[in-house]
Amino acid sequence: MRVVFIGDIVGNVGRDTVRRLIPWINDKYHPHIIIANGENAAGGRGITASITRELFECGVHGITMGNHTWDNREIFEFIDDEPRMIRPSNLAPGTPGRGSMIIKANGKSLGVVNLIGRTFLPPAEDPFRTADEEIEQLRRTTKCILVDFHAEATSEKVAIGWHLDGYASLLVGTHTHVQTNDARILPEGTAYVTDAGMTGPRDGVLGMEKEAVVRRFLTGLPARFTVAEGKWALNGVYAELDESTGKAQKVQLISVDEDSWIAT
Incomplete structure (x- = not known):
């Protein structure tokens, strides 16, 4: 099974990039299933029903979320009814939505788990034990399991990679928006990347307009962050x-921007 995971989609630039590059991704990688992190898709914070439909219509099969899941309140109106979108599974019991899903497309079935870290992020349940429980359930349907671990600390991401080696097929870190150069297959067969990176404005600060972020660091004063414009990166x-x-046979990074992309 061939799988593509698209790193955190940020704002309208990120959405436009996905729409523009899905045909290129299909031609180059021939994926059976495409999963994307969409927690920053609506102006950098959260997601809406129309954006969700837009991503599905352009070729994304499933959407994962993160710490900005609830930033756009519209999500409460549809998350319980959308089986192709998940939020972190280790949020408090009773939280709307679901934390795992089975995506079926092109004759393939992929289990997907979304988790959030506990280091430098708001309180959550134990992602390690939650991952064990979710994967055990999903493996009754498919041996191929993708885990999106939305976490701040690289140490926590690396640790859960080792914890799930041989149980998850592919573990991708998200949240920090900077792609890490450590894609590899761990000894027991799990493909691992500490952070998949970001899809959106290339020349901002993690997708946000750079002047406001720099000013915040210089002065310590509050600043309104807005999604940057300009050249894109995926x-x-x-x-x-x-x-x-359920073991990985190959893993590689996808990294392309407006200056390096060659349309086919």
Whole structure:
């Protein structure tokens, strides 16, 4: 099974980039399933029903979220009814939505788990034990499991990678918006990347307009952050998974921007 994961989509630049590059992704990687993190898709904070439909219509099969899941209150109106979108599974019991899903497309089935870290982020349940429980349930349907671990600390991401080695097929870190150069297959067969990176404005600060962010660092005063404009970048991960074992056979980074992309 061939899987593409698109790193955190930020604002209208990120959405336009996904729409523009999905045909290129399909031609280059021939993925059976495309998953994207969409927690920053609506102006950098949260997601809306129309944006969700837009991403599905352009070729994304499933959407994961993160710490900005609830920033746009419209999500409460549709998250319970959208089986192709998940929020972090280790949020408090009773939280709307679901934390895992089975995505079926092009004759393939992929289990997807969304988790959030506990280091430098708001309180949440234990992501390690939650991952164990979710993967155990999903493996009753498919051996191929993708985990989106939305976390701040690289140490926490690396640790959960080792914890899930041999159980998850592909573990991608999200949230920090900077792609890490450590894609590899761990000894027991789990493909791992500390952070998949970001899809959105290339020349901002993590997708936000750079002047406001720099001013905040210089003065310590509050500043309104807005999504940057300008040239785009798309970061993500491509993986090939063995459906009979659930183990990864190949993993590589996807990193392209407006200056390096060559349309095919």
